Amino acid sequence: NVSxxxxxxxxxSNKEAKVSANFSTGDVDAAKGTxxxxxxxxxxxxxxxQVFVRDNRNQYYASTLTYTFxxxxxxxxxxxxxxxxxxxxxxxVNNSNVSLEAAPIIKSNRTFVPLRVIAEAFGAxxxxxxxxxxxxxxxxxxxxxxxxxxxxxxxxxxEKLMDVAPFISNxxxxxxxxxxxxxxxxxxxxxxxxxxxxxxxxxxxx
Numbered sequence: 001n002v003s004x005x006x007x008x009x010x011x012x013s014n015k016e017a018k019v020s021a022n023f024s025t026g027d028v029d030a031a032k033g034t035x036x037x038x039x040x041x042x043x044x045x046x047x048x049x050q051v052f053v054r055d056n057r058n059q060y061y062a063s064t065l066t067y068t069f070x071x072x073x074x075x076x077x078x079x080x081x082x083x084x085x086x087x088x089x090x091x092x093v094n095n096s097n098v099s100l101e102a103a104p105i106i107k108s109n110r111t112f113v114p115l116r117v118i119a120e121a122f123g124a125x126x127x128x129x130x131x132x133x134x135x136x137x138x139x140x141x142x143x144x145x146x147x148x149x150x151x152x153x154x155x156x157x158x159e160k161l162m163d164v165a166p167f168i169s170n171x172x173x174x175x176x177x178x179x180x181x182x183x184x185x186x187x188x189x190x191x192x193x194x195x196x197x198x199x200x201x202x203x204x205x206x
Contacts, residue, residue, distance in 0.1 A: 004054035007037060010064065014045035017069070021049045034095075041069040063189055063203050082121045082204040084113055093121045102172035104202065110164045111190070111199055112174040118204055122186060128173065135166070135173050139184050146180070148173065155183050177202055 005028050007021040019041045028035035037051065047069075052062035065081065083092040084104045091098045104113040115135065119126045124139035133148035145154035146166050153160045162179045181188045186204045193200035 005035060005051075006053075007049050007051045010048040010050050012041075012045045012047045014043050017041050017043035017045035017047070019045060019047045019049075019069075021051075037065075039067050041067075043069070045069055061191070063191055065203075066187055066205050068206075080122055080206050082118050083201060084117075084204075085201040086111070086199060091117060093117065100172075102169040102174060105169075105174070106199065108164050111177045111202060112164075112167070112169075113177055113202060114169075114172040115166075115175045115180065116172065118181065118186070119184070121204075122184070122206060124184065133168075137180075137184065142184065144180065144183055146175065153179060153183070 005023050007023065009019050009021060012019050019039070021037060021039045023035055023037055037049075039047075039049065041047065045068075047067050048064055049067060050062055050064045052060055054060050080094055081092075082094075084100075085091075086104050086106060089100045089103045091100055098117065100114055100117060102114045104111060106112070115137070116126045119137050119139065122139065124137050127136040127138075128134070129136075135146050135148075137144040143154075143156055146152070148168055149165050151162045151165045153162050160179075160183075162176055164176050166173055166175045168174070178188055181204055186206060189203040189205070190199045191201040191203065192198065
């Protein structure tokens with residue numbers, strides 16, 4: 001029961017750029033939770049845009065997206081995002097619904113998500129060695145290596161220590177959100193449950 005859908009420009013790296021964002025009312029489907037956001041800029045810039053909805057109980061739900069506009073028009077990162085909800089086996093990947101074999105969960109006060117879906121949505125290559133239980137992710141010149149039940153994370157050959165270890169769920173490697181996503185250059189936004197508190201969904205963007 002959505003009564004208001006809107007978007008506002010929070011920031012722009014190019015102060016001279018005229019950035020706009022708006023929804024077409026006819027393209028918002030409240031029942032499905034989908035809509036079309038039109039974003040434009042007259043100059044190259046990276047802009048942060050907050051999208052929010054208000055329901056008929058006057059409760060607000062919001063998320064911040066990042067859009068990059070280039071001079072060539074080759075905006076590979078525009079509209080690249082992944083939205084996952086805790087406990088749900090469905091994800092929204094670049095405006096398409098994708099079925100997950102393992103749902104995101106909260107464990108040890110950390111949010112874990114299936115790695116492959118996120119990485120591949122942003123063009124990364126993911127490899128898995130069944131014998132060693134090692135996962136290798138390559139993305140835009142960076143290489144991450146992590147191992148099941150091991151807190152050690154290798155980033156371009158340099159060791160970092162996570163406070164929780166990846167694990168396997170339904171044959172999928174589950175990783176702690178922020179450690180892995182931010183090392184790959186993804187922006188992570190947690191959406192809180194307005195009624196029950198805690199994280200309800202996680203948005204990955206570039």
